[in-house]
Amino acid sequence: MEDIITVTSPLIPPLDEFTPYLEDIWKRKWLTNNGHYHQELERSLCEYLKVPYVSLFTNGTLPLICALQSLRITGEVITTPYSFVATTHALWWNGIKPVFVDVDPQTGNMDPEKIESAITPRTTAIMPVHVYGQPCDIKRIQEIADIYGLKVIYDAAHAFGVEKDGFSIINAGDMATLSFHATKVYSTIEGGALICHDAQTKQRIDYIKNFGFANETTVVAPGINGKMDEVRSAYGLVTLKHVDQAIEARKKVAIQYREAFADIPGIHFFEDIPGVRHNYSYFPIFVNENQYGMSRDALYEKMKCAGVYGRRYFYPLISTFSTYRGLESAGRDNLPEAYKMADEVICLPMHHRLSEENVETILKLIK
Numbered sequence: 001m002e003d004i005i006t007v008t009s010p011l012i013p014p015l016d017e018f019t020p021y022l023e024d025i026w027k028r029k030w031l032t033n034n035g036h037y038h039q040e041l042e043r044s045l046c047e048y049l050k051v052p053y054v055s056l057f058t059n060g061t062l063p064l065i066c067a068l069q070s071l072r073i074t075g076e077v078i079t080t081p082y083s084f085v086a087t088t089h090a091l092w093w094n095g096i097k098p099v100f101v102d103v104d105p106q107t108g109n110m111d112p113e114k115i116e117s118a119i120t121p122r123t124t125a126i127m128p129v130h131v132y133g134q135p136c137d138i139k140r141i142q143e144i145a146d147i148y149g150l151k152v153i154y155d156a157a158h159a160f161g162v163e164k165d166g167f168s169i170i171n172a173g174d175m176a177t178l179s180f181h182a183t184k185v186y187s188t189i190e191g192g193a194l195i196c197h198d199a200q201t202k203q204r205i206d207y208i209k210n211f212g213f214a215n216e217t218t219v220v221a222p223g224i225n226g227k228m229d230e231v232r233s234a235y236g237l238v239t240l241k242h243v244d245q246a247i248e249a250r251k252k253v254a255i256q257y258r259e260a261f262a263d264i265p266g267i268h269f270f271e272d273i274p275g276v277r278h279n280y281s282y283f284p285i286f287v288n289e290n291q292y293g294m295s296r297d298a299l300y301e302k303m304k305c306a307g308v309y310g311r312r313y314f315y316p317l318i319s320t321f322s323t324y325r326g327l328e329s330a331g332r333d334n335l336p337e338a339y340k341m342a343d344e345v346i347c348l349p350m351h352h353r354l355s356e357e358n359v360e361t362i363l364k365l366i367k
Contacts (some may be wrong), residue, residue, distance in 0.1 A: 005308045005358050009351040010182040010189075011246050013238040021234035030230060033210075037233040041188075044240055049161065050168040051195050053202040056233065057209060060157050060179025060192030062226040064090035066208045067153050067175045067194055068125075069221075070201065075122035080110045081319035081330070082338045083129040087155045088318045091127070099123070100319050100329040103338045107270070108132060108284070111337070112140040116148075118329065125151040130159040130169060131314075132282040133185075134270065138164075138172035145173075153177070156195075160186045161247070163277040170195050180236065185250070185281045186243045188236035191228055246352035250280035253354050257283055260363045266292025267366065268344075282313065285366075286344040296344050303365050308349065315342040 021037065028036060038056060045054045057063045068077075068090060077091050081100045088098045101114040108131040115126060126145055128136045136154070145152045152173035156162075160178055162169050170176040180191035196202055204221075207214055212223030254272075261267045266288040272278055287296040294302075296312070303310055317338055319330035332339050349362060 003307050005349050005354070005361065006351075007309050007311045007347060007349050008183045009353045011185070011187050011239050011242060011352065013235070013242055017241075018235065018238050021238065022231070025230050025234060028230075032227055032229040034206075034227070035230040035233070037230045037237060038228055041228075041233045041236045041240075044237060045193065048240060049170060049195070050163070051171055053196050053199065055194045055196070055202055055205045055209065056228040057192040057194065057226045058228050058232075059190050059226075060177065060181055061086040061090060062209065062224065063177035063192045063194035064127075064153070064155060065093055066205060066224065066226060067177060068094045068096065069208055070205055071125070071151050071153070071174060073125045073151060073153075075124045076120060077125045077127050078110075078115055078118050078123060079127040080129050080131070080338070081317040081324075081335055082108055082131060082314050082341060083155065083318060084157065084314065085318050085321065086157075087127065087129055088324060092323060097122070098318075098324065098327065098329075100324075100327070100335060100338075102335045103131075103341065104137075105337045105341065107134045107136075108341060109134060109136045110141075112137045112144065115141070115144050119148055119150075123148070123150060125153060127153050127155060129155040129157070130162065132270070132284060133158040133160075133162050133279050135159070135162060135164050135169045135273065135276060136172075138169060142172065157184070157192075158281045159279070160184065160281070161243070161277070161279050164273075165275045171197075175201075185247060185279045186236075187239060188228065188232040191232055191236065247279050249352035249354075250350060251278070253350060253359060254278075254280050254283055256359050256363075257285075257348065260367065261285065264292070264367065266290070280350060283348045283350040284313065284345050285348060286341065287346065288344065296346060299366070300346055303346075303362075306361070306365055308362055308365060310346045310348050312342075312345055313347045315345060317342045 154176040157179035180188040209226035212221035268286040
């Protein structure tokens with residue numbers, strides 16, 4: 001395993017920093033249900049992320065499902081096919097029809113100029129994704145939502161700590177969700193969060209994620225069990241102390257990649273966006289076979305044979321899976337840019353533990 005270079009590596013804090021938290025949890029004997037560290041992590045994340053309210057969840061999919069429930073979204077929701085499948089599964093679990101629109105090839109995000117033509121009388125919301133942590137055009141999306149009276153829920157799974165001109169992008173829209181899975185920049189091992197703007201909404205979300213209980217004898221909604229436990233909450237508090245250092249390490253790798261690939265025909269990548277504090281959660285490259293002289297899949301296999309494990313995020317498109325491919329909006333003609341990106345993408349290894357030697361190995365394979 002030592003010779004393998006993985007696409008990601010979890011942010012694991014020093015064990016001696018985590019142990020005192022575990023000892024305290026053992027003493028308290030309160031393992032879940034809005035315990036001490038759960039509350040402390042919510043407060044700490046509000047401060048770090050510059051948001052008013054955070055509700056913690058046991059994974060990153062349940063916040064999406066519960067956001068849709070909380071806002072009572074029905075009918076059709078406009079979304080992107082270029083994401084992890086949980087984005088669209090959350091709609092399906094709520095009995096909502098996804099309507100796919102194409103992406104902007106400059107960012108990988110939903111193209112705002114494609115949204116209006118997809119709106120029907122059944123449309124109730126827009127669910128964009130900040131793909132790879134790249135900020136969506138939040139201003140234009142909100143303008144469209146306001147004109148048509150639509151809600152906006154951002155899947156911000158990749159966008160922990162991302163800001164534009166000092167504004168936390170997860171403050172955009174009616175709600176936003178985060179993933180704290182072990183593969184993410186910031187992790188609680190498994191976990192997630194829902195961001196909202198007022199105390200009343202936060203209270204409703206907290207009811208929904210706890211079976212709908214308002215008190216010992218009152219159930220106010222058909223809720224679900226989405227609570228984060230004390231051990232993972234404590235883990236999140238410890239890793240929060242190390243996340244900025246990890247992001248800086250990722251940034252250095254991104255700079256090395258960009259410098260090395262700048263003059264390679266057929267290898268394309270995203271540049272940093274001016275005014276954006278990026279978190280460098282991913283480093284996707286896009287392989288143009290005609291210019292590069294090798295297909296994406298051939299390069300992917302070459303890397304894998306050499307012990308370098310990239311990932312084809314996001315391939316195949318959500319719209320090609322059996323659940324969704326029968327939708328009118330799922331065809332290649334409707335989504336040419338998304339299909340092109342999916343056919344060309346490889347996310348290179350990107351994490352805080354990559355050594356200079358690791359990076360050199362990756363660069364030699366691609367050069």
